Amino acid sequence: MESHCLHQTVHGSIWQHDHLGVIEIRFSTWDAQFKVHNFLHFKQLVDRIDIQACIFDLDDAVDNLWLEAPNGDQKFRLTLCELIHLKELLAGAAFSLYVYQTLFELWGDLEIVGD
Numbered sequence: 001m002e003s004h005c006l007h008q009t010v011h012g013s014i015w016q017h018d019h020l021g022v023i024e025i026r027f028s029t030w031d032a033q034f035k036v037h038n039f040l041h042f043k044q045l046v047d048r049i050d051i052q053a054c055i056f057d058l059d060d061a062v063d064n065l066w067l068e069a070p071n072g073d074q075k076f077r078l079t080l081c082e083l084i085h086l087k088e089l090l091a092g093a094a095f096s097l098y099v100y101q102t103l104f105e106l107w108g109d110l111e112i113v114g115d
Contacts, residue, residue: 047087
């Protein structure tokens with residue numbers, strides 16, 4: 001198994017590339033690749049953004065948010081709607097990683113069928 005989709009929505013997908021040791025985010029108009037620990041850190045950065053506070057903030061600057069990749073080589077501009085969609089995508093992928101890790105701990109190396 002070299003690559004498989006961890007999670008996919010109409011707004012993007014997240015792929016795990018075992019042969020490269022990276023997780024790739026394909027979202028909206030941009031793609032990014034992270035090592036697993038950087039992916040989890042990026043997810044934490046996104047999760048820390050208080051969407052409810054952004055919704056009620058009348059400042060125009062909040063309409064477009066900037067996110068910086070953990071390794072610092074990429075910046076992403078997101079609207080509030082895109083941020084909500086990205087949070088959903090990241091949560092689904094993180095859950096898939098958790099399930100794969102749990103299955104691996106229980107039964108060892110598994111081949112994913114049905115991708």
